[in-house]
Amino acid sequence: MGPLAELTVDARDRGGLLSESAGQPVFGSVGPNWFASVMGTGIVANAAATLPVDIPGLLVAARMMWLLAVVLLIFVVVATALQWRYNPTVARGHLEDPVMSHFYGAPAMALMTVGAGAMLVGQPLIGPAAAVGLNAALWTCGTVLGLWTAVVVPYKTMTSHEVRGDSPFGGWLMPVVPPMVSAATGPLLIPHLPAGQWQLTMLVACAAMFGLTLVASLVVIALIWGRLVRHGVGPAATVPTLWIVLGPLGQSITAAHTIGVAAPEILAEPSGTIVTVAGVVYGIPMWGFAMVWAAIAAALTVRTARTGLPFTLTWWSFTFPVGTVVTGTSGLAAATGAHLFTGAAVVFYAGLVGAWCVVAARTARAACSGCERYVGGMVDQKTGTKDSGGTMTTLVAVFAALVVNFAIDGLTDWPWYVRWACGLAVAIAVTLMWSGFRRRRAAESQGTTTDRPSRP
Numbered sequence: 001m002g003p004l005a006e007l008t009v010d011a012r013d014r015g016g017l018l019s020e021s022a023g024q025p026v027f028g029s030v031g032p033n034w035f036a037s038v039m040g041t042g043i044v045a046n047a048a049a050t051l052p053v054d055i056p057g058l059l060v061a062a063r064m065m066w067l068l069a070v071v072l073l074i075f076v077v078v079a080t081a082l083q084w085r086y087n088p089t090v091a092r093g094h095l096e097d098p099v100m101s102h103f104y105g106a107p108a109m110a111l112m113t114v115g116a117g118a119m120l121v122g123q124p125l126i127g128p129a130a131a132v133g134l135n136a137a138l139w140t141c142g143t144v145l146g147l148w149t150a151v152v153v154p155y156k157t158m159t160s161h162e163v164r165g166d167s168p169f170g171g172w173l174m175p176v177v178p179p180m181v182s183a184a185t186g187p188l189l190i191p192h193l194p195a196g197q198w199q200l201t202m203l204v205a206c207a208a209m210f211g212l213t214l215v216a217s218l219v220v221i222a223l224i225w226g227r228l229v230r231h232g233v234g235p236a237a238t239v240p241t242l243w244i245v246l247g248p249l250g251q252s253i254t255a256a257h258t259i260g261v262a263a264p265e266i267l268a269e270p271s272g273t274i275v276t277v278a279g280v281v282y283g284i285p286m287w288g289f290a291m292v293w294a295a296i297a298a299a300l301t302v303r304t305a306r307t308g309l310p311f312t313l314t315w316w317s318f319t320f321p322v323g324t325v326v327t328g329t330s331g332l333a334a335a336t337g338a339h340l341f342t343g344a345a346v347v348f349y350a351g352l353v354g355a356w357c358v359v360a361a362r363t364a365r366a367a368c369s370g371c372e373r374y375v376g377g378m379v380d381q382k383t384g385t386k387d388s389g390g391t392m393t394t395l396v397a398v399f400a401a402l403v404v405n406f407a408i409d410g411l412t413d414w415p416w417y418v419r420w421a422c423g424l425a426v427a428i429a430v431t432l433m434w435s436g437f438r439r440r441r442a443a444e445s446q447g448t449t450t451d452r453p454s455r456p
Contacts, residue, residue: 033314034076034079034106037316038076041065041356042110042117045069046117046121047323048061048065052333052334053342053345053346066117067122070114076110096156101175102175104149104152104153104175105150105174105175108142109146109178112146112181114138118138135189143178146178146179147178147209150179154176165231169241170245170317171241171244173220173248180212180248181251182209183209183251183258184254184327187259203263210259217248221248236304236308236310239309240301240309240316241314241317242317244317245293246324249289249328250290250326251328253325253329253331256282257280257334260278311366313363322352322355329344
């Protein structure tokens, strides 16, 4: 059985995304691939801001999606921290896994997607200064992490992972794509840097990361194409990852556009204009290949769905890569004025929203099906003891505080410290109620066990 077989999951055997499976402790299944939900949600907001058409109410909806991406990012970061706390062996093993290790690119891209959204759609909610500061912090963290994955994960694949002829799949692109996201979103920060060498350095760095991912992605795409031709489509659960190929294609078109827009303000003429024109000259042919791959991926997905396409977190591959095609196509529409690109951007965005609705609903359903088990507590691998439930209480309290804060922000003009004070109060109340619920549940469970007659 090859490494790709690990992605095949029978939905009937799954207790949910938060469930205990095969004797694993709760949160034993948390992996870097969970950050794909943040990427897929954030790109819905970011892509809306770049569309070349004005749709009433779209930006308001985009802000709500960005807030949801922020909440998801916090949740997944907390869940990851809990796994490192309670299941450190499992957490450390992800980098050694020939499949999961490639998804270490997802956290970096999730950070930068949320950061870019702060400036593209979040400024009316948090203010311009906070938006720039948040984007700068998340872009820096995401870029450092992305450069790390672009080196370490391929190194692991070359030296220690089990690799066979049928091993390459769409996930192999994940560790090398983050620098392209840095290249596409970095120009947003250039106007906020000191003029001169600071801005020039950022522009050059973005161009260098553009080249890094472009060359590495072309190599990996060739490997994926070769695997499909020689070994077939492979396990059904890997089919959604074929859409990941659209990620570096669409993101590179976006990066070429954003770098081209920023260049004339930094480089002396005619260099600035040349870079701008180069973005269009590169973007149009690459867009053509993206259309071909989109057609191939769609055909293979439909073919697989006819015989059964089990739900896994790889379904989030239907979202973020398509979103990058939207941003890239919107950039070409802005640069050329061609109605073809305008119409294509709208069509792809409609597909992105539809895909997000389906995948988000399936993810929520799978997550909810595991919540009942999650309430039972968490096993600490270091001590072998069961956690009293403080971890779940913390998660619920954080979510309650965020929801209250954002709700008050949308309905009132209260200062931020008042909003967060209200959120803290609600968090404390939720903590007390949830703790009481857990104590009652534990008492009922203990009473049931005690009263149960023993077998003869």
